[in-house]
Amino acid sequence: MPYTPPPELASLSLTEIAELVAEQKLPPVAQWDPKEFGNSEMRIAADGTWYHQGDPIRRPAMVRAFSTILRQEKDHSYALVTPYQKLSIIVEDAPFVAVEMENEGAGKDRKLAFRLNTDHLVIADDLHKLSFPRSDADPRPYLHVRGGLEAVLARPVYYALADMALEDDLEPFGIWSHGAFFPIETPE
Numbered sequence: 001m002p003y004t005p006p007p008e009l010a011s012l013s014l015t016e017i018a019e020l021v022a023e024q025k026l027p028p029v030a031q032w033d034p035k036e037f038g039n040s041e042m043r044i045a046a047d048g049t050w051y052h053q054g055d056p057i058r059r060p061a062m063v064r065a066f067s068t069i070l071r072q073e074k075d076h077s078y079a080l081v082t083p084y085q086k087l088s089i090i091v092e093d094a095p096f097v098a099v100e101m102e103n104e105g106a107g108k109d110r111k112l113a114f115r116l117n118t119d120h121l122v123i124a125d126d127l128h129k130l131s132f133p134r135s136d137a138d139p140r141p142y143l144h145v146r147g148g149l150e151a152v153l154a155r156p157v158y159y160a161l162a163d164m165a166l167e168d169d170l171e172p173f174g175i176w177s178h179g180a181f182f183p184i185e186t187p188e
Contacts, residue, residue, distance in 0.1 A: 037086050071147055093152055114157070127144070130142070130144075132183070
């Protein structure tokens with residue numbers, strides 16, 4: 001059955017998004033221990049663009065397919081993994097970009113869901129934490145996706161999230177999602 005990207009998040013309730021998240025089936029890459037190794041000649045740029053041999057991969061379906069077999073290794077490098085082969089891949093920042101966000105509720109009752117540049121959906125919760133590393137120059141907030149893989153929040157998504165946190169006006173400063181609190185550190 002061909003892959004059908006999820007509809008725009010704004011048209012869905014958080015319950016519908018949670019159902020779509022539950023339906024996402026990914027290969028068990030953490031369990032695979034291939035005997036063949038190599039270099040994929042691929043890299044994921046800081047803006048989320050995937051490249052092969054220096055050229056951008058223009059087919060979104062190819063990027064989606066590769067993203068499902070991506071894993072982070074114990075040494076924090078990245079690889080594309082099948083049961084038979086492991087190919088290194090360069091990741092400049094985070095392998096994914098959270099390009100869209102849907103919000104329901106406010107304060108402790110807030111629920112947040114994100115769509116990645118690969119069309120996968122992630123709900124921010126205790127297992128998929130938001131982090132806001134302190135930075136004086138260019139704040140780069142992240143969302144844990146799976147197995148050490150993260151998504152950087154696109155600037156418009158980050159600004160919308162920061163606006164929500166300002167509206168909530170919590171002490172310490174931060175944001176709730178699905179019962180988990182994520183502190184937002186601000187530059188000193």
